[in-house]
Amino acid sequence: MSVERLEVENLHLWRGERHVLRGVHFALARGACLEVCGANGSGKTTLLRALCGLAYPEEGQVLWNGENVRRDLPAFHAALAYLGHEAPLKADLTPRENLHYWIGIRRRLDDAELAAALTRVGAHEWSERQVRTLSAGQRRRVALAGLALLPVPLWLLDEPTTNLDAAGRELVGDLIREHLSRGGMVVAAVHQGLPQSVHNVTRLDLAA
Amino acid sequence: MNWTWFHRLASPPYVYGLAARLTPWFAWPAALCIIAGLWGGLVLAPPDYQQGDGFRILYVHAPSAWMSLMVYMSMATAAAVGLIWRIKVAHAVAASCAPIGASFTFAALVTGALWGEPMWGTYWEWDPRLTSELVLLFLYLGYMGLRAGIEDTQRADRASAVLAIVGVVNVPIIHYSVTWWNSLHQAPSVMRLAKPAMPLAMLLPLLLMLLGFTLFFVALLLVRLRGEVLARERAASWIREVVSA
Amino acid sequence: MSRSEGTVAQAFPSIDAPAVPVAASNALAFPRADAREAARLALLRDLHLAFRKRGQLVQPLAFFAMVTLLFPLAISPELARLRELAPGVLWVGALLGSLLALEFLFRDDAYDGTLEQYALSGQSLTALMFAKTLAHWLLTGLPLALMAPLVAISLGVATTAVPGILLSVAIGTVALSLIGSIGAALTLGIKRSGALLSLLTLPLSLPVLIFGARATQLAIHGASLVAPLELLAALAILGVTLAPLAAAAAVRISLE
Numbered sequence: 179m180s181v182e183r184l185e186v187e188n189l190h191l192w193r194g195e196r197h198v199l200r201g202v203h204f205a206l207a208r209g210a211c212l213e214v215c216g217a218n219g220s221g222k223t224t225l226l227r228a229l230c231g232l233a234y235p236e237e238g239q240v241l242w243n244g245e246n247v248r249r250d251l252p253a254f255h256a257a258l259a260y261l262g263h264e265a266p267l268k269a270d271l272t273p274r275e276n277l278h279y280w281i282g283i284r285r286r287l288d289d290a291e292l293a294a295a296l297t298r299v300g301a302h303e304w305s306e307r308q309v310r311t312l313s314a315g316q317r318r319r320v321a322l323a324g325l326a327l328l329p330v331p332l333w334l335l336d337e338p339t340t341n342l343d344a345a346g347r348e349l350v351g352d353l354i355r356e357h358l359s360r361g362g363m364v365v366a367a368v369h370q371g372l373p374q375s376v377h378n379v380t381r382l383d384l385a386a
Numbered sequence: 387m388n389w390t391w392f393h394r395l396a397s398p399p400y401v402y403g404l405a406a407r408l409t410p411w412f413a414w415p416a417a418l419c420i421i422a423g424l425w426g427g428l429v430l431a432p433p434d435y436q437q438g439d440g441f442r443i444l445y446v447h448a449p450s451a452w453m454s455l456m457v458y459m460s461m462a463t464a465a466a467v468g469l470i471w472r473i474k475v476a477h478a479v480a481a482s483c484a485p486i487g488a489s490f491t492f493a494a495l496v497t498g499a500l501w502g503e504p505m506w507g508t509y510w511e512w513d514p515r516l517t518s519e520l521v522l523l524f525l526y527l528g529y530m531g532l533r534a535g536i537e538d539t540q541r542a543d544r545a546s547a548v549l550a551i552v553g554v555v556n557v558p559i560i561h562y563s564v565t566w567w568n569s570l571h572q573a574p575s576v577m578r579l580a581k582p583a584m585p586l587a588m589l590l591p592l593l594l595m596l597l598g599f600t601l602f603f604v605a606l607l608l609v610r611l612r613g614e615v616l617a618r619e620r621a622a623s624w625i626r627e628v629v630s631a
Numbered sequence: 632m633s634r635s636e637g638t639v640a641q642a643f644p645s646i647d648a649p650a651v652p653v654a655a656s657n658a659l660a661f662p663r664a665d666a667r668e669a670a671r672l673a674l675l676r677d678l679h680l681a682f683r684k685r686g687q688l689v690q691p692l693a694f695f696a697m698v699t700l701l702f703p704l705a706i707s708p709e710l711a712r713l714r715e716l717a718p719g720v721l722w723v724g725a726l727l728g729s730l731l732a733l734e735f736l737f738r739d740d741a742y743d744g745t746l747e748q749y750a751l752s753g754q755s756l757t758a759l760m761f762a763k764t765l766a767h768w769l770l771t772g773l774p775l776a777l778m779a780p781l782v783a784i785s786l787g788v789a790t791t792a793v794p795g796i797l798l799s800v801a802i803g804t805v806a807l808s809l810i811g812s813i814g815a816a817l818t819l820g821i822k823r824s825g826a827l828l829s830l831l832t833l834p835l836s837l838p839v840l841i842f843g844a845r846a847t848q849l850a851i852h853g854a855s856l857v858a859p860l861e862l863l864a865a866l867a868i869l870g871v872t873l874a875p876l877a878a879a880a881a882v883r884i885s886l887e
Binding site for chain 2: 817818820833881
Binding site: 230231232233234252253254255256257258260262264265266267268269270271275278279280282283284285286328329330331360361362 | 659660661662663664668669672673675676679680683684739743744745747748749750751752753754755759883886887
């Protein structure tokens, strides 16, 4: 059994003249969840982007299983799923087609799994409609279906509950709980906090 | 291996000070070479047996054309260093090179056109050398346009570095294709710069001018680099020390 | 580091040992898609999207036809003169037509986060960029190549030149799409990037224009066009090997 582990050491990042990340430091083991809190502009999104290697920190490093992720970014990327606050969906395609391409690039997918994921997020009724006709909450649900299809060790979620109703937020909680119980890790940037049902959460406050 | 010298070399305050100290060491020799070269070329050298005094524009045209390529190569090298090792000062060097190189290219084009008038009887001839030079000007303009278009300095640095490297791969291809194109459409060019037997009295001033222009470029680069470093590091504390001192 | 002074550590959450019993690690396993499958899906996705918006596919072709129409009107309707100009007209038209669609090559993907997902997919971004560029060629370069003979005939070129023209434009547009993909990736995130994109792409495209126009000229005169065609193919091959790499690097930079 491999010991997956995410460690972040003394991360510093500037955006122009703004010192956005000032020595962020934490470690996360299997089955643990980190809730990143902070006001708008406090660097939650920047932190997630620095974690997954999109943004380049000036100082500090991100370690995956004890090794700097810069050494082998593709391998690290294969082990993570990142969900930005915009769902990566094409307005001209249906939810089913969107997932077929988006998730299919990463994993083999059969129709039954795809249908099951859409049903789970309550999208089965409108899975054949073009995404442009869907509401923001419905799009977010499609994105969650994509996440459910990617049981990679590390989930990086940027505001996963935005635009969702109470049932939708509970769905996010269920997905995270399920992921933690199978040994996954979650880092979630949340403005309002994760649903109460998620346990084993550590909180990281980013001061603005 | 000990890399401290390398990191010291790449630190902005060190570079800022070093550039200031080095500038006169390039500026004065450059001035001497250029004055001597101009005197030799415009006064001492004998008139060309075919072109008379018209050939003397060579002493500005050839070094400008030479510099236009050399600066592009320096720019791309600095950009590649910055891109690969993430050295900010290298990007500042590349950024400082671009306007200088574009100016040399422009000078080469203008002097080429002025030379064309007595040579060909027209200011513009689609000669392969001038055409390549014109394309090079567009490469510089594209590079500067991309830099200006991206607001974030770091992203501008890295994106323009990729462009400079792509440009370096393309410069020989463009030059070759333009020469090939030209050979199809007209007899070999009437003008050949490198005549095998250029008398020493003509050649020596040209070499002096080449050396002078190269030194002049380095001096200009150092001055621009200081400005560039100041602008980029304006939030850093060492700048306040430099400014208040 | 010149700016590290005065930094404040933001947070130090402790290492969290899992309180929940953790299942075996194979719960996190799934059948991965290989690189070829990923590239195939990236290609199909772009084709699928293009056919959802079929109207836009016609635009480069209409533009090409329109540019061609300008020349007889501006110069002369005499076919003998137009025939001499045909290679230039064809290639300037094809170059501009190919450029027209370039601005949209990555823009929607950058906007909706698809590029981010590509960059974080663990698959080779270079291969995905190549797939996207191939889609762009299939949607603009190939139709332009198919239309080029019609344009040539309207300019008084004999039908015997059709295979040569078709082939040279088809190969040339491969190189154009590849060169263009670098420019399109570099100008991501710039508002109103159209003019800049042309300024970046056109100088790099000149060799393609030169060899392509020469090949077309030889085809029109019924001569052997092997030499310029080989040069065009060399450019296309060089493009295939280098352009997706540069485009991938540029995309990563745009996401920073």
